[in-house]
Amino acid sequence: MKKNTGVLKGFGFVMIIFGVIYAILGTLALAGVLGGILPGHESQEVLVLFLAYATALLALICGFSCLRGNMQTARIFGGIIAVIGLVSLIYLQITQDTFNLFDCIAVVLGVSIFYQAGKAE
Numbered sequence: 701m702k703k704n705t706g707v708l709k710g711f712g713f714v715m716i717i718f719g720v721i722y723a724i725l726g727t728l729a730l731a732g733v734l735g736g737i738l739p740g741h742e743s744q745e746v747l748v749l750f751l752a753y754a755t756a757l758l759a760l761i762c763g764f765s766c767l768r769g770n771m772q773t774a775r776i777f778g779g780i781i782a783v784i785g786l787v788s789l790i791y792l793q794i795t796q797d798t799f800n801l802f803d804c805i806a807v808v809l810g811v812s813i814f815y816q817a818g819k820a821e
Contacts, residue, residue: 708774708816712766715809719759722802726752739798751788755781755806762813775817782810 729738730749738752762777785806792798 705816705820708766708769708771708813708820711809711813711816712763712774715759715763715766715813717763718805718809719756719763722759722806723753723756725802726756738802739792739796739800745795747791748788751784751791752802755784755788755803758784759806759809762810766813766817771817771821775814775821778810778813778817780810782807782814785810 725734725737726749728734739748758777758781762774762781765774765777785803788803789800789807792800792803
């Protein structure tokens, strides 16, 4: 493993915070406390919920991988997060004609980590 870059470490912190916030907001939207923040959660669509919690869990794993300096793992999880976020964006656009900002952020962060970890290897 090569030395961890400051940019990747910063992305690691952001991904951990993003994963925690996404999981908390998803749970609150599922419980009906928050309305209109996360499309698909209010209607309790199983695929939307699965993709959201998978993204949150993988964001936490990817964030810790970035902080530890494990570039290969961070690159793999960054790519997976980008793909899952893109699938979720497309699914919500087709089924509900809505746009989820959190999935868009997941795609951007996933691609950024994928690129930075590949550059650091």
